[in-house]
Amino acid sequence: MNIGQFPDELLLLLCEYMGPVDLASFAQLQQHLYHVATQDPLWEPHCREIYATRDDPKLSYYHLFGRVLPNLVLLDPNYVEKQRKHSQQVATFLRTIFKPKKKGPISNLPLTTCPTFNSLARALKHVSLTRKEDSEPAVLLLLPGNYREYPKDGFPFVVDRECELLGATESTPIQLHFPVRFTRSTQHVRKVEFHCSVELLSSTNLTECSFFAGVECKLGAQHSLRNCIISDSRGGGIIFHDPAGGIVDQCEILRNNSSGVDVQTSNKVVLSRNTISENGNGVIISKLADCHISENDICSNLAPGIILKCDGSASIINNKIHHGNWGIVIKDQSTCTMRLNECHNNTHSAICIQTTSNPLVEENNIHHERRGIVVTGKLHPRLSTTTTDVGCPLIRKNNLEFNTRSAISIKNGGRPHVLSNKIHAGRWGIVVQKAARGIIEDNDIYNNSRPGIGVKTEACPEIFHNRVHGGAAMGLMCTDNSEGVVRNNEFYGNQYAAISIKTGANPHILNNTIHSEKRGIDIAEQGKGLIEQNDIYQIAKSAVVIKSAATPLIRYNRIHNSKHGITIHETGSGTVHDNEFFANSVAHVIAKKGGATLLRNNHYSGEPVCTHDPPPPNPAVHPDRNPKPEGDDDSEPSDSDE
Numbered sequence: 060m061n062i063g064q065f066p067d068e069l070l071l072l073l074c075e076y077m078g079p080v081d082l083a084s085f086a087q088l089q090q091h092l093y094h095v096a097t098q099d100p101l102w103e104p105h106c107r108e109i110y111a112t113r114d115d116p117k118l119s120y121y122h123l124f125g126r127v128l129p130n131l132v133l134l135d136p137n138y139v140e141k142q143r144k145h146s147q148q149v150a151t152f153l154r155t156i157f158k159p160k161k162k163g164p165i166s167n168l169p170l171t172t173c174p175t176f177n178s179l180a181r182a183l184k185h186v187s188l189t190r191k192e193d194s195e196p197a198v199l200l201l202l203p204g205n206y207r208e209y210p211k212d213g214f215p216f217v218v219d220r221e222c223e224l225l226g227a228t229e230s231t232p233i234q235l236h237f238p239v240r241f242t243r244s245t246q247h248v249r250k251v252e253f254h255c256s257v258e259l260l261s262s263t264n265l266t267e268c269s270f271f272a273g274v275e276c277k278l279g280a281q282h283s284l285r286n287c288i289i290s291d292s293r294g295g296g297i298i299f300h301d302p303a304g305g306i307v308d309q310c311e312i313l314r315n316n317s318s319g320v321d322v323q324t325s326n327k328v329v330l331s332r333n334t335i336s337e338n339g340n341g342v343i344i345s346k347l348a349d350c351h352i353s354e355n356d357i358c359s360n361l362a363p364g365i366i367l368k369c370d371g372s373a374s375i376i377n378n379k380i381h382h383g384n385w386g387i388v389i390k391d392q393s394t395c396t397m398r399l400n401e402c403h404n405n406t407h408s409a410i411c412i413q414t415t416s417n418p419l420v421e422e423n424n425i426h427h428e429r430r431g432i433v434v435t436g437k438l439h440p441r442l443s444t445t446t447t448d449v450g451c452p453l454i455r456k457n458n459l460e461f462n463t464r465s466a467i468s469i470k471n472g473g474r475p476h477v478l479s480n481k482i483h484a485g486r487w488g489i490v491v492q493k494a495a496r497g498i499i500e501d502n503d504i505y506n507n508s509r510p511g512i513g514v515k516t517e518a519c520p521e522i523f524h525n526r527v528h529g530g531a532a533m534g535l536m537c538t539d540n541s542e543g544v545v546r547n548n549e550f551y552g553n554q555y556a557a558i559s560i561k562t563g564a565n566p567h568i569l570n571n572t573i574h575s576e577k578r579g580i581d582i583a584e585q586g587k588g589l590i591e592q593n594d595i596y597q598i599a600k601s602a603v604v605i606k607s608a609a610t611p612l613i614r615y616n617r618i619h620n621s622k623h624g625i626t627i628h629e630t631g632s633g634t635v636h637d638n639e640f641f642a643n644s645v646a647h648v649i650a651k652k653g654g655a656t657l658l659r660n661n662h663y664s665g666e667p668v669c670t671h672d673p674p675p676p677n678p679a680v681h682p683d684r685n686p687k688p689e690g691d692d693d694s695e696p697s698d699s700d701e
Contacts, residue, residue, distance in 0.1 A: 062092070070095045079105040079124060086121075097121035108200075108227060130197050132182050133175040136204035179216070179235075180208055186220050197222045201251060203231035215240035215258060226250030226267075238272075259303070270296075273315065276303035276324075283308075290314050296338065299324045301346065306331070313337055319360070322348040322371070330355060335364070341383065344371035344393075351376075358382045364405075367393035367416075375400060380409070386428075389416045392450075396421070403427045408468075411435070412475070415450040423457045425466075431459040431485075434497070436472030449474050449496075460484045466507075469495040469520070477502060482511070488527070491518040491543075498523075505529040510536040511553070514566065519543045528552040533581075537564035537588070544569065551575040556604075560586035560611070568593060573602075579621070582609040582633075589614075596620040601649075605631035605656060614638060624648055627656045636660045 062070075074082055074096050082105075086096035102120035106112075111127040113120070176182040179199070186197045199222055208216045215238035218224070226233040226249060238255040241248075241263050252269040259276045264283040273292035276282045282305030289296040289312045296315040297307060304326030312319040312335045319338035322328045322345070329351045335341045341357045341364035344350045350373040357364040357378060363385040367373055370392050377399040380386040386402040389395050390413035400423045402409035408430040412418060414437055425431040436449040455478040459466035465487035467477060474496040481503050482488045488504040488511040491497065501524045504511040511527040512535045514520060519542040526549045527534035534550040536559045537543070546569040550557035556578035558568060565587040572594050573579045579595045579602040582588065586609040595602040598621035603613060606628030613635045618624045624640045624647040632655045640647035641664035648658060 062088070067095055071098070071101070074101050083125075127198065130195055132186060132197055132199050133202065134177070134179060134182050134199055134206070135175055135202040136177050136206055178208065179206060179218075183218065183220050183222075186222060190220075199224050200227050201225065201233045202227050203233055205234045205236060208237045210237065214238075215256065217242055219243050223247040224249070224251060232269075273298065276300065276305060278303055281305050284310055286310065288313070289319075292316065295319070295321045297321070299326075299328050299348075302326050304328055308332055310334075311336075315339065318343045322350050324348055327351070329353075334358075336360065341365055341380075343368075344373050345369040346371070348372065350374075353377050355379070360384070363388040363411075367391075367395055369393075374398075381405065386410055388413070389418050390414050392416065394418065398422050400424070402431075405429075408433045412450070412452050412473075416452060417450045418452045420452060420454045421456055425457060425459045426461045428462045430464050430468050431462045431466040432457075433468045433470075434473035434475045434495075435470050436474065436495070451476060453478065455479050457481070462486065465490045465513075468492075469497050469518075471495065473497060476500070483507065488512055488530075490515070491520045491541075492516045492539075494518060496520060500524055502526070504534075508532065510534065510559075512536070513538075514541040514543055514564070515539045517541060523547045525549075527557075530554065533557070533559045534576075535559070536561075537566045537586070538562045540564065542566055546570050548572070553577070556581040559583075560588045560609070561607075562586065564588065567591075574598070579603055579618075581606075582611045582631075583607040585609060587611055591615045593617070598622065601626040602643075604628065605633055607631070609633060618647075619643060625656075627651060630655075632656050634659075638662070639664075641665060 077085060082096055082101065086093045097119065099120045102124055106120045106124050111123050113123045174185055182199055190197060210216045218239060218241045221243045225247060232252050233250065234252045234254055236254045239253060240258040240260060242260045244261045247264050247266065248268055249266045254271050256272045257270060257274045259282055260278040262281050265287055267286045269288040271291050273294050273296055274289060275298045277300045282303060285308045287310045289310060292315040295317040296312045296319045298321045301324040303324050306329045309332045312333060315338045318340040319335040320330060320342045325347045327349050331353045333355045335355055335357045337359050340362040341360040342352065344367045346369050348371045352373055353376045355378045357380045360383045364380045364383045364387060365375060366388045368391045372394045374396045380400060380402045382404045384406045386405045386409040388411045392415045395418035397418060397420045402423065402425045404427050409425045409428045409432060410420060411433045413435050432454060434452060449472050452475045454475050457480045459480060459482045462485040466482040466485050467489045469475060469491045470493040472494050476498045479501045483505045485507050487509045488507045489499060490513045492515040495518045497520045499520055499522045504525060504527045506529045508531045510533040511530050512522060514537045516539045522543060522545045524547050528551045530553040532555050534553045534557045535545060538561050540563040542565050544567045549572045551574050553576055557573040557576045558580045560566060560582045561584040563585050568588060568590040570592045574597045577599045579598045580590060581604045584607045588611045590611055590613045593616045595616060595618045601623040602618045602621045603625040605611060608630045611633040614637050616638045618638060619641045621643050622645050624643045625635060626649045628651050634657045636659045638661045640661060647663050
């Protein structure tokens with residue numbers, strides 16, 4: 060019985076067990092066998108193995124394979140040993156089944172069109188000798204195994220032909236144990252393990268490769284690394300030197316001693332959907348570099364997850380940055396846009412903005428940090444003197460919560476604009492200290508265990524249109540010779556006081572609404588301040604407390620519907636004039652023994668218990684008619700933790 064008379068189902072089953080060489084030979088035996096053996100389901104897997112894709116759906120996979128085959132060069136590290144056995148086995152197998160009339164191996168035709176080598180150097184030499192410069196790129200298909208080359212004088216092995224370097228299998232590794240330098244445009248390198256360094260001096264696409272000694276992109280306008288693993292390098296994982304650029308997409312960049320990605324080029328570099336973990340630094344951007352970083356998981360790095368320096372520029376969007384020492388560090392006049400990122404569980408801070416940087420920090424979710432955002436400038440040796448070249452970053456519409464020290468820390472002359480953020484459920488809200496400046500505007504600050512806003516050590520911010528409420532301590536605390544303007548804010552529901560002024564602080568408290576507090580404004584320990592045009596009401600104890608050598612100027616305020624209006628403790632002084640008091644339940648003004656405050660031109664409605672306007676020659680003779688009840692805790696929360 061002739062084999063052509065077998066049922067097509069049996070012939071197809073037989074063809075499924077043949078490789079492309081045997082299948083092509085089988086198709087040449089008879090016309091009927093040609094129609095059976097050239098069907099697309101048989102040839103599509105073989106085309107995938109050599110990464111042949113068809114643009115024309117009318118083109119059969121059999122003809123596509125035949126089109127690619129002339130460009131194909133096989134590399135097999137064990138080819139010399141396999142060659143003789145393989146040819147004998149194929150010939151014996153086919154003769155046994157088909158019993159052809161002519162003698163000789165029938166599979167020799169495809170073998171002659173697909174040269175095979177056991178060395179990359181020999182394969183490239185063959186390509187160089189047999190192909191013209193303007194011909195299609197050769198496809199070097201690497202079979203599984205360990206490849207070793209021995210370049211002269213220890214220099215990298217040079218791939219200087221335009222070609223595709225492809226691994227022939229997904230399961231068994233193809234390992235190159237020698238340094239490689241690509242100097243010509245290599246269209247694709249796929250499914251290859253590089254165990255020594257790799258240098259890219261031309262535009263190169265690397266897909267599903269593994270690198271265990273780093274990748275250096277030195278030249279070429281556009282490199283592409285997709286679905287690669289870059290790990291365990293003694294130096295950096297991926298380094299972009301000027302003028303190289305490129306895309307790193309869906310890669311795993313792990314356990315590199317230096318940085319995961321180091322961008323030192325002025326060309327565009329895109330990092331997207333990567334995992335960058337357990338490196339020294341996550342990503343370093345410097346030397347006028349331009350980088351787009353999006354949708355990456357950057358975690359567990361020993362140094363910053365992302366650091367911008369030396370005038371680098373980046374857009375950092377929609378990343379997860381967590382469990383490192385720092386999240387993002389920006390310095391040296393770098394520019395940056397940070398949007399929609401999630402930062403959490405970093406040891407020191409989520410974002411640190413230094414010196415003259417001017418980033419935009421917008422719509423990020425920052426939680427469970429020690430400090431959320433740190434903004435710092437440079438100080439001269441004298442604390443009150445700052446450098447003039449201080450950046451003005453914009454921090455707006457962020458959500459900062461559950462931070463163990465402060466949500467935002469501004470120090471050393473920093474001057475940010477903090478706008479429309481939600482700052483809650485942490486320890487401190489915003490801390491401004493060490494001669495810092497800046498604008499704090501339209502923020503919602505609530506449910507913090509320490510002051511919502513702390514102003515210290517000669518700081519002088521502008522604080523306006525904020526809502527500070529529900530805190531376990533003060534809404535605003537001004538200490539240590541600090542100044543600043545506090546206007547048009549709303550304070551309510553804080554457990555100790557709305558505003559505390561002490562230790563020489565001298566703020567301007569203007570046109571604020573303060574209500575539903577235990578105390579309104581508490582001034583102590585030589586605190587000063589100009590307090591004017593505020594509306595203070597529904598205070599459980601005193602709307603204003605003056606004590607401990609404090610000397611404020613209090614004027615043009617409305618103080619009403621509280622228990623006490625103003626309470627003047629021992630050694631309290633200052634001036635209180637042109638205020639309006641009404642509907643306070645116990646007293647408008649209480650002067651305790653030793654108080655020496657000047658009261659004049661105030662307007663009182665109702666029957667105050669103790670009012671002196673103007674004060675008598677010796678105010679101390681007017682005793683306190685409302686002593687503090689036993690067991691009432693007036694102790695002020697400590698500020699020593701920030």
